[in-house]
Amino acid sequence: MEFFKKRKVNLPTFWETYEASFEVPLPKQLKEVRFVVLDTETTGFDYEKDRILALGCLALKNNTMVANESFERYLDQHFYHADNVEIHGILRTENRAYSSELEVLQQFLAFIQNAVLVAHHAGFDIKMINKALERYGLPKLKNKVLDTAVLYRRTLIRSPLLEKKEHYSLDELADKFDISKKDRHTALGDAYITAIAFIKIVAKLKAKKPITLKKLLSQRMRL
Amino acid sequence: MKNTISERIADFLKDFPPFNELNEIDLGRFSTEVVISYKEKGERVFDLEEAPHPYFYVVHKGAILLHKDSDDSIIDLCDEGDIFGLRPLMANETYKMCATAHEDSILYAIPIAAFKPLTQTYEEVGNFLIESFASNTRNPYSKKHRGTLYGERANSVSGTEPVLFDLQPIRYSKKIVSCNPDASIKSIAATMTKKRVGSMLVMEEKLPVGIITDKDIRNKVATGIFPITATAKDIMTSPVITYPRNMTIAQAQMAMMKSNISHLCLTKDGTANSETVGILSKHDVMLELGNNPAVMIKAIKRARKFKKIKPIRFRIMQLLEGYLEQNIPLTLVSKIISELNDACTKQVMQIALRKMPKAPPVPFAWLAMGSQGRSEQLLHTDQDNALIFTDVPEEQFPETQEYFLQLSKCVTKGLRDISYEYCPAEMMASNPHWCLSLEKWKEQVSSWIGNPGPDEVLLSSIFFDYNIVYGDTALVDALTAHIFNATKKHPIFFLHLAGGALQNPSPTGFFRQFLVEEDGAHKDFFDIKRRALMPMTDAARVLILSHQIKSINNTAQRFEKLAALEPAQEAFFLSCSYAIKALLKFRTKQGLLHNDSGRFIALDKLTKEEKIKLKRTFKTIKELQELLRVRFKVSNLLG
Numbered sequence: 001m002e003f004f005k006k007r008k009v010n011l012p013t014f015w016e017t018y019e020a021s022f023e024v025p026l027p028k029q030l031k032e033v034r035f036v037v038l039d040t041e042t043t044g045f046d047y048e049k050d051r052i053l054a055l056g057c058l059a060l061k062n063n064t065m066v067a068n069e070s071f072e073r074y075l076d077q078h079f080y081h082a083d084n085v086e087i088h089g090i091l092r093t094e095n096r097a098y099s100s101e102l103e104v105l106q107q108f109l110a111f112i113q114n115a116v117l118v119a120h121h122a123g124f125d126i127k128m129i130n131k132a133l134e135r136y137g138l139p140k141l142k143n144k145v146l147d148t149a150v151l152y153r154r155t156l157i158r159s160p161l162l163e164k165k166e167h168y169s170l171d172e173l174a175d176k177f178d179i180s181k182k183d184r185h186t187a188l189g190d191a192y193i194t195a196i197a198f199i200k201i202v203a204k205l206k207a208k209k210p211i212t213l214k215k216l217l218s219q220r221m222r223l
Numbered sequence: 224m225k226n227t228i229s230e231r232i233a234d235f236l237k238d239f240p241p242f243n244e245l246n247e248i249d250l251g252r253f254s255t256e257v258v259i260s261y262k263e264k265g266e267r268v269f270d271l272e273e274a275p276h277p278y279f280y281v282v283h284k285g286a287i288l289l290h291k292d293s294d295d296s297i298i299d300l301c302d303e304g305d306i307f308g309l310r311p312l313m314a315n316e317t318y319k320m321c322a323t324a325h326e327d328s329i330l331y332a333i334p335i336a337a338f339k340p341l342t343q344t345y346e347e348v349g350n351f352l353i354e355s356f357a358s359n360t361r362n363p364y365s366k367k368h369r370g371t372l373y374g375e376r377a378n379s380v381s382g383t384e385p386v387l388f389d390l391q392p393i394r395y396s397k398k399i400v401s402c403n404p405d406a407s408i409k410s411i412a413a414t415m416t417k418k419r420v421g422s423m424l425v426m427e428e429k430l431p432v433g434i435i436t437d438k439d440i441r442n443k444v445a446t447g448i449f450p451i452t453a454t455a456k457d458i459m460t461s462p463v464i465t466y467p468r469n470m471t472i473a474q475a476q477m478a479m480m481k482s483n484i485s486h487l488c489l490t491k492d493g494t495a496n497s498e499t500v501g502i503l504s505k506h507d508v509m510l511e512l513g514n515n516p517a518v519m520i521k522a523i524k525r526a527r528k529f530k531k532i533k534p535i536r537f538r539i540m541q542l543l544e545g546y547l548e549q550n551i552p553l554t555l556v557s558k559i560i561s562e563l564n565d566a567c568t569k570q571v572m573q574i575a576l577r578k579m580p581k582a583p584p585v586p587f588a589w590l591a592m593g594s595q596g597r598s599e600q601l602l603h604t605d606q607d608n609a610l611i612f613t614d615v616p617e618e619q620f621p622e623t624q625e626y627f628l629q630l631s632k633c634v635t636k637g638l639r640d641i642s643y644e645y646c647p648a649e650m651m652a653s654n655p656h657w658c659l660s661l662e663k664w665k666e667q668v669s670s671w672i673g674n675p676g677p678d679e680v681l682l683s684s685i686f687f688d689y690n691i692v693y694g695d696t697a698l699v700d701a702l703t704a705h706i707f708n709a710t711k712k713h714p715i716f717f718l719h720l721a722g723g724a725l726q727n728p729s730p731t732g733f734f735r736q737f738l739v740e741e742d743g744a745h746k747d748f749f750d751i752k753r754r755a756l757m758p759m760t761d762a763a764r765v766l767i768l769s770h771q772i773k774s775i776n777n778t779a780q781r782f783e784k785l786a787a788l789e790p791a792q793e794a795f796f797l798s799c800s801y802a803i804k805a806l807l808k809f810r811t812k813q814g815l816l817h818n819d820s821g822r823f824i825a826l827d828k829l830t831k832e833e834k835i836k837l838k839r840t841f842k843t844i845k846e847l848q849e850l851l852r853v854r855f856k857v858s859n860l861l862g
Contacts, residue, residue, distance in 0.1 A: 056227070058228065063260060063261040063262070063263075064258055064259065064260045064261070065228075065258070065259040065260075066256075066257075066258050066259070067226065067228045067229040067232055067254060067255050067256065067257050067258070067259065068226075068229075068255050068256055070226060070227075070228050072225060072226060072227060097225070156647070157647045157648060159647075159648045162647070162648045162649055176645065178284075178636075178639060178640075182231060182234075183227050183231060186227050187227075188226070188227035188228055189227050189231070192227070192228055192231070196261065196329070199261045200327070203263050203327070206744075207744050208744055209744060210744075
């Protein structure tokens with residue numbers, strides 16, 4: 001017990017501010033809920049070895065986003081693989097403003113607050129962020145999370161003629177919903193595609209049955 | 224700090240007036256303050272007399288309908304890059320019209336506070352917006368011929384009044400097809416064919432010196448008066464009759480009649496001594512004058528991009544609405560509308576084929592299935608399609624199929640761009656199961672007919688209404704012949720097909736009350752498709768196929784043919800044909816009313832008379848199902 005108390009005392013103020021935002025309960029009406037759609041670009045898929053290279057977030061409320069209310073940071077990672085450059089195209093030599101990981105995490109927490117997080121294959125992004133938090137002795141994210149990959153499957157009709165796939169990539173969603181794939185594989189660009197897909201998915205689910213935040217969240221998430 | 228989203232917004236805006244006038248820094252600066260707003264189909268952006276928003280809007284994706292009020296007199300349809308809702312920028316007053324999302328749309332809301340200073344720095348921008356707002360046309364730079372009044376003055380001028388309509392400024396083509404006086408006739412004819420225009424302007428240093436039309440080539444060259452080696456200046460009509468560019472439709476018509484010409488050349492000051500700014504053909508005038516199927520077909524055929532077909536589809540819907548209001552017989556209406564929709568699909572095919580890196584390796588046929596295959600598709604519905612290609616040696620199959628899948632992807636995307644939604648069950652040629660060689664299709668169909676389970680029956684009921692839209696008819700005929708051979712071998716298939724037709728839920732309950740949906744988003748609505756239309760189309764299909772007739776797909780026509788084939792049942796089948804037409808009309812009217820597929824009907828919105836009409840058709844449905852049951856002895860199967 002003492003151990004926990006001690007840790008709690010040691011948490012930095014920015015974490016406490018973040019934690020305090022959860023004292024306000026989430027609104028019941030879907031259109032009043034603040035969502036933050038996010039995407040990470042990483043050096044690879046290993047939670048232990050790999051690191052976040054870029055983080056993009058976009059706030060979404062009542063189907064509306066403001067260009068300004070977005071968050072896009074490139075992280076200065078000493079740890080670096082060349083293998084993934086082909087996917088995200090982030091080269092260290094590129095002339096960009098880089099921030100330290102801790103700095104970005106701090107700004108990220110201040111940006112998201114108690115928003116409901118949305119990501120495509122969210123489990124991966126959230127775990128990457130949690131791993132990063134862990135490295136600085138911080139607890140896991142406290143936010144509710146929605147995964148567009150899971151939600152999308154729920155929109156598909158149940159028909160013997162349609163074979164559902166196990167996984168749907170963001171590219172497939174973009175094609176399906178006619179979202180331009182410009183800026184694909186940049187963190188904020190992917191977050192934008194995810195945000196539009198999310199809006200369309202919710203609209204589709206709504207057309208089937210009236211939907212609440214609780215129902216959206218009722219999907220089982222493995223983090 | 225870098226912001227991919229605002230860069231993306233700026234990148235989009237820079238191509239559209241008035242934003243194209245801004246320099247990169249200014250554009251970048253206010254782009255960060257833009258709000259991206261997603262509007263679902265049918266959602267209001269603003270209402271009549273609503274307090275002004277702190278924004279004006281640019282359509283990024285989708286389409287916004289500007290209309291006067293709930294009575295829906297349409298003022299304009301804005302699509303990609305169009306601006307609307309300018310009133311708050313000009314005056315602090317309430318909106319004088321409504322804006323509703325005509326389809327799912329993404330809007331960029333431009334904050335007026337951030338944008339207003341720019342209208343002062345950039346004279347062009349200010350002028351453009353003032354001109355857009357004050358003049359009748361929304362976009363004075365517009366090349367398109369969408370022609371309706373900009374609604375800001377619509378309080379005093381109604382956009383639909385034909386008399387005033389004539390006094391609108393006309394929109395003309397700014398893309399001038401021209402040649403110099405020394406060009407050869409052969410090259411002129413080639414260019415005119417390529418660009419699909421009926422006239423060519425002969426210009427010397429931007430000044431019009433003459434005009435050559437189809438008629439000149441016919442009268443002066445084909446008759447042998449001039450050799451084909453002659454040059455433009457030999458055969459051109461000169462001098463050119465020129466007019467100023469701000470003509471009204473009425474003026475343009477009169478000018479053409481007065482001089483008995485079909486093309487007007489528009490110049491900067493209206494004389495032949497100033498720069499040419501555009502050309503106005505009789506076709507442009509016709510297009511402005513309204514929705515005429517022949518003009519629309521021509522416009523469809525001229526479209527070189529998917530996006531250009533979309534506004535025409537919108538007009539097709541307006542035409543349909545007009546026809547239904549005038550009570551024109553549905554047989555005729557559906558023929559015209561199907562014809563137009565077919566033309567759109569064909570044009571999409573043409574455009575897609577041009578986009579492909581090479582020509583198709585073997586002949587193929589594009590099939591429409593379901594309601595489009597039956598020519599019963601009057602409204603925007605889902606796309607159901609399939610592709611057959613000529614048999615190729617086994618080792619070439621993967622490569623050939625890959626080519627056609629690529630093509631199909633392009634076509635289905637094009638069809639979606641012109642607002643045919645993707646099929647939720649992926650019954651589309653872009654799905655490898657629906658893009659096969661003739662041999663593989665035969666195998667597929669044989670397996671459906673040979674072991675008919677519920678899925679197979681469902682699949683064949685959708686597939687068997689196929690109709691060729693584009694390509695090689697021989698392939699389709701071969702498949703049809705195969706189907707009849709197979710059904711001869713397996714007569715039991717009809718029993719299953721009939722069984723499937725009887726599984727549709729009944730439209731009325733025991734007390735002859737309407738049965739409505741019990742849950743879901745359409746709770747308490749009547750599902751006209753599942754409960755009334757499908758039983759009839761399914762029954763017609765099995766009956767006509769059992770007579771070995773494939774060439775007729777349309778349900779009403781199938782019943783008419785059945786009436787001819789079975790004189791004993793003539794009166795009954797004719798009443799079926801009448802019933803299906805009545806139901807289709809009903810659905811179409813409902814769909815137009817709500818801008819959807821018309822499938823779900825709110826019963827409390829119907830008049831007593833409409834309800835009686837609807838119920839009368841249900842009696843026919845019951846009798847039809849009884850006939851199926853007896854004829855195919857379905858009870859054996861189900862019992």
